[in-house]
Amino acid sequence: MARWQPHAPERLAVAALELFEERGYENTTVIEIAERAGLTKSTFFRHFQDKREVLFGRGSMTDLLAKGIAGAPAGAAPLEAVACALDLVGQEAFTPERREFAARRRTVIAGHPELQEREALKGLALVASMTDALRRRGVPGLTACVATELGALAMKIAYEGWSGTTGGADFGTRARQALGDIRAATALC
């Protein structure tokens, strides 16, 4: 019995990702995931709210983004504060050693609406967190919304590029590049 080995949540996440890749999300039961990790269904649901969450539990991106915006230089414009937040995410979360895992995870999610649904909800939480953080800097409501929305788009573009290619630029520089392109594109709308 593999009881009391540490890192149960991580073992469950790895087992889940492997099984989802092997037989697909919907052909994998929670019991099978738990068994591969040497645990049981009870323990799975003790660590994760539901079956989808096993791919999303890692780190609270919302806090990271809020912290990044709060820590931006005092005179920084809204979009510059967002860029600081994306830099922080690149340093703390989307690090090179997590790239491969992120890529595999992204492929699995792309193939299952149920998982895309969860990702979309997480995205809403990120947007809300960034908007709140900007408001706390004194940015007016609508301006904060717009800056956040553009920042979220930059984050999505940078994430796809970063996770989709081996080597190349790191997440932070990709995000800054995307933000610059987006800023230029707003003039053409």
Place this chain on the structure above:
Amino acid sequence: MARWQPHAPERLAVAALELFEERGYENTTVIEIAERAGLTKSTFFRHFQDKREVLFGRGSMTDLLAKGIAGAPAGAAPLEAVACALDLVGQEAFTPERREFAARRRTVIAGHPELQEREALKGLALVASMTDALRRRGVPGLTACVATELGALAMKIAYEGWSGTTGGADFGTRARQALGDIRAATALC
């Protein structure tokens, strides 16, 4: 037995909304919804993919938005094409007689993460549909993304205002107003 009465999907949707308001989403079973509509669980799942979908099945907003963008004047800028699409939505979908139902539905959704998740996914589909429609007009990819994202924000703001107040401006004018404000806000980012 209430067999063979018409409009089964609509009866199910009304019954579901009533029950969700009375006892909450998670305290309502699919069997109870079906019974109130004079039907059974089998029939419920024949009309709706799952329990959440009973609040979202109505009309395909994606087609409406795509049609609105495709039908915009030839020389219209991306954001102007988006405004045309939002006008069309205001005329065809968010009509005054559907306002009350929309408001009740919005309140229920706001109280349950499971429903917000579905709504977030529907939102992604709307964004994808609008972006594709803009690209078919020859708008470059990134510009289309930005215009769509700003349009989605305007749609959200207009929808909240329209469904949240009795009387007042209709959806289309609210959307155009929001789009103007957003355009002004982009200059402050």
Place this chain on the structure above:
DNA sequence: CACGGTGATGAGACTTGGTCCCATCACCGT
């Protein structure tokens, strides 16, 4: 009017996600 085809419905078995309660086991300090 009888008949058969079609399509929507009812009924119920079945799998799985998810909750809950309780017994069990390992670790740790005394």
Place this chain on the structure above:
DNA sequence: ACGGTGATGGGACCAAGTCTCATCACCGTG
């Protein structure tokens, strides 16, 4: 050696969702 604490295993239980088959209403035809 002993007891407390916290994570785990086990199993009952409910609801979501799938599947199959029987049933019923409607409609056209002879």
